[in-house]
Amino acid sequence: MKRVAHICTVASSHNILMDKLQELQKHEYKVHIYSDENGLNPSFSDSYDIPYFFSPMSRSIEPLKDIRSIFTLAKKLKAGQYDIVHTHTSKAGIIGRLAAKKAKVPLIVHTSHGLPFYEGQSRKKHNLYRSLEKIGTRFCHAITSQNYEDIDAIQALNKRLFVYYEGNGVVLDQLDQSTDKVIVTDLKQEYEIPENKIVLLMAARLEPVKNHEFLLRALYIVKKNCNDDFICLIAGDGPEKDRLKSLLPTMNLENNVNFIGRKSNIYDFIKMADISVLTSKKEGVPRFIMESMAFAKPVVASDALGTRELVSNDESGFLVPLEEDERLADAIQQLITDEKLRTEFGERGRQIIKEQFTEQQVAKRIDGIYRELWKEVD
Numbered sequence: 001m002k003r004v005a006h007i008c009t010v011a012s013s014h015n016i017l018m019d020k021l022q023e024l025q026k027h028e029y030k031v032h033i034y035s036d037e038n039g040l041n042p043s044f045s046d047s048y049d050i051p052y053f054f055s056p057m058s059r060s061i062e063p064l065k066d067i068r069s070i071f072t073l074a075k076k077l078k079a080g081q082y083d084i085v086h087t088h089t090s091k092a093g094i095i096g097r098l099a100a101k102k103a104k105v106p107l108i109v110h111t112s113h114g115l116p117f118y119e120g121q122s123r124k125k126h127n128l129y130r131s132l133e134k135i136g137t138r139f140c141h142a143i144t145s146q147n148y149e150d151i152d153a154i155q156a157l158n159k160r161l162f163v164y165y166e167g168n169g170v171v172l173d174q175l176d177q178s179t180d181k182v183i184v185t186d187l188k189q190e191y192e193i194p195e196n197k198i199v200l201l202m203a204a205r206l207e208p209v210k211n212h213e214f215l216l217r218a219l220y221i222v223k224k225n226c227n228d229d230f231i232c233l234i235a236g237d238g239p240e241k242d243r244l245k246s247l248l249p250t251m252n253l254e255n256n257v258n259f260i261g262r263k264s265n266i267y268d269f270i271k272m273a274d275i276s277v278l279t280s281k282k283e284g285v286p287r288f289i290m291e292s293m294a295f296a297k298p299v300v301a302s303d304a305l306g307t308r309e310l311v312s313n314d315e316s317g318f319l320v321p322l323e324e325d326e327r328l329a330d331a332i333q334q335l336i337t338d339e340k341l342r343t344e345f346g347e348r349g350r351q352i353i354k355e356q357f358t359e360q361q362v363a364k365r366i367d368g369i370y371r372e373l374w375k376e377v378d
Helices: 011-016 017-024 064-078 090-102 123-139 150-157 172-176 181-190 212-224 241-250 266-270 289-292 323-337 337-358 359-375
Strands: 002-010 028-036 052-056 084-088 107-112 144-146 162-165 198-203 230-235 257-261 277-279 299-302 317-320
Touching: 002 064, 002 090, 002 107, 002 230, 002 359, 011 017, 017 028, 017 359, 028 064, 028 150, 084 090, 090 107, 090 123, 107 257, 123 150, 144 150, 144 359, 150 162, 162 359, 172 289, 181 266, 198 212, 198 289, 198 323, 212 230, 212 241, 212 277, 212 323, 230 266, 241 257, 266 289, 277 289, 289 337, 299 323, 317 323, 323 337
Parallel strands: 002 028, 002 084, 028 052, 084 107, 107 144, 144 162, 198 230, 198 277, 230 257, 277 299, 299 317
Antiparallel strands: none
């Protein structure tokens, strides 16, 4: 049984890895996970049969701390006698790969959850992040991508690198058992949402790349066009919070938009919502949209990298070109007023997830990647 260490920057990332790693263990791997301890939810991690280890890692670039992190992690990886190290997120991707190389781990793999450089960034940021990712390719045997569209960009960083499609998924049985009608009713009472109001939900970190202002501009148009029959809940936290909240009075949206912060029980909010919205400039494969579709919720989303691999336009939701406020408003308005269309989109979205986006499928894919690569390094 091969020993595998998965490494992510912060412990709060464990919620996007644990189900996948639990499935991976069924393919005869002993899986451990490493991260900084920031953001760990002990009750969540304790519910999985996956040992969790802490190793200091900062999300920001701090050269002296980062060097110490590499040496500390390398010692732990060497002591763990791992056959495979698999890194996640940009920062852990650099530190983890360098540490694994120093520890002489036989096979090193990195997963791209969405490249940190993208169209529309400042040239300085784009070049910096691209250079760091290019350096990272020298310290691993392969990179897996959560979406198909990033594969060419990853391959361009290093023509000799093995690049694979990994995908992303959910555990449908777990989602189906995670909520009940009583909780949904209680949430509506807690947030004082009248029964006649349509509930929109966007769950994403409050940062520029998630593009929340695009949604607010569209909601301003929806309300201006005499439709006040909605409440939009925005879940998440981040550096854009104060600026975005300050826009609400200028758009007459104080009674329609509620920033509810980061929620550990996001499944309950998805279940409560009538429509899920995501306006990001780019994604890997957005988990919020996957989970919304799994709960049979119709989706309105920006036609962006990663998202378009999930949402079938006019079939499971609407895909809207970035920054086209009127078209986003029209899509939202159409779903607010058409219950039958909401149901049809939701049912088709659930079917797409069931057929293409489960963690069982992802784990099987990763197992195949490991086996193929092991033949190359053995």
